[in-house]
Amino acid sequence: MVAYGFKSAFWQPIQDRTKRQTIRNPRNRHAYPGERIQLYGKMRQPGCFKIIPDPVCVGVDMVEFDLRMFDRPPQLIVNGILIVGEAADAYAEGDGFKPILAIGAFEVMCRWWTLTHGRRVFHGIAIRWDDQP
Numbered sequence: 001m002v003a004y005g006f007k008s009a010f011w012q013p014i015q016d017r018t019k020r021q022t023i024r025n026p027r028n029r030h031a032y033p034g035e036r037i038q039l040y041g042k043m044r045q046p047g048c049f050k051i052i053p054d055p056v057c058v059g060v061d062m063v064e065f066d067l068r069m070f071d072r073p074p075q076l077i078v079n080g081i082l083i084v085g086e087a088a089d090a091y092a093e094g095d096g097f098k099p100i101l102a103i104g105a106f107e108v109m110c111r112w113w114t115l116t117h118g119r120r121v122f123h124g125i126a127i128r129w130d131d132q133p
Contacts, residue, residue, distance in 0.1 A: 001035065001037065001038060002035070003039075003040055004039055004043075004127070005040045005041070005042075005044065006039060006040065006041060008041065011051050018093065018094075019094070019095060019096030020094050020130075021094055021095055021126050021127060021128040022095070022126070022127050023124050023125070024124055024125050025125075026125055030060060030125050031057035031060065031127050032060060033058060033059055033060065034057065035057050036055070036056055036057075037054060037057050038050060038054050039055070039129075057127055057128065057129055058129060059127075060125060061079050061125070062123075062124075062126075063078055064076075064078075064123050064124075065077075065110070065121070067113060067118075067119050067121070068120060068121060074106075074110040076088050076106065078091065078126070088104075088106035089106045090105075092104075092105035092106040092108065092109035093105045094128075095126075097109040
């Protein structure tokens, strides 16, 4: 079983079942479809807790964000397919981001990624889980 830790901003969306995936850097071992995963708050800290009972991984996707460009919108590529418009917003909402006023969920997600990880190309893995405990 694989465990993932989350920042406090994502605890409620996971509990509300609006966040159903996590995007991570590649590593030796990620969850695979059919395997139960553990989702923790305060992982490796005092007060560590499971955010929800262990859901089942339903999919793993290759994800790329290109956040380097100032003169064009950021790009989201999932499993080699460019995701744009409403589909990109839906993808961001599945990752726990919400639109703010006139800013779509995907743009909110990109702004968070830029502040957290810098303006760069990110290659990673999206681990998706069922929305039932």
